[in-house]
Amino acid sequence: IEVLITMIDGIVESCAQGHEDLCPTVVPVAQPTLDPLDLTAEASITSSAALAESPASNVADGDLDTVWNSGAAPRQWVRLEFATPRSIASLRLTVAQDPAGYTVHRIWGGDSEETVQLLHEFAGDTADGQMLEVRFAEPVENIRVLYVITTESPSWVAWREIEVLGT
DSSP: OOOOEEEETTEEEEEOTTOGGGSOOOOOOOOOOOSOEEOGGGSEEEESOOOTTSOGGGGGSSOTTOOEEOSSOSSEEEEEEEEEEEEEEEEEEEEOOSSOEEEEEEEEEESSGGGOEEEEEEEEEEOTTOEEEEEEEEEEEEEEEEEEEEEEOSSOOEEEEEEEEEO
């Protein structure tokens, strides 16, 4: 008996040379990327206040050595606005804070100023360089306006980076 094809669980493991026409061809199907899309660079960024050397745009420059610093105590905010509605899967915020201590940061978002609603709250002890992250169970849809509002902090309100990751 000459073996022309070997299949295991419906998958061709080997095909005899010269008999390739008997063997089904399997074309790999491209899998969709699961990497989140960084939406931060698409946003127009403003803030409640900023020191001249620490503008709000620093939260989206990809450099952890630069910061946005409000130069003021809470309540301070960073506002990101997208030209078109976006789906937000997660957020990563890198803290700029001295001294360390208890903070409250609220994430608000919506398709306009009139529809923003609380999406998440971080409350607890934080320290400089710490990353805060929220991954939504389902992407938050139709976001054009996004606020990161700090309501409690032992220091001036500042961030090293804010990353908005979408689908």
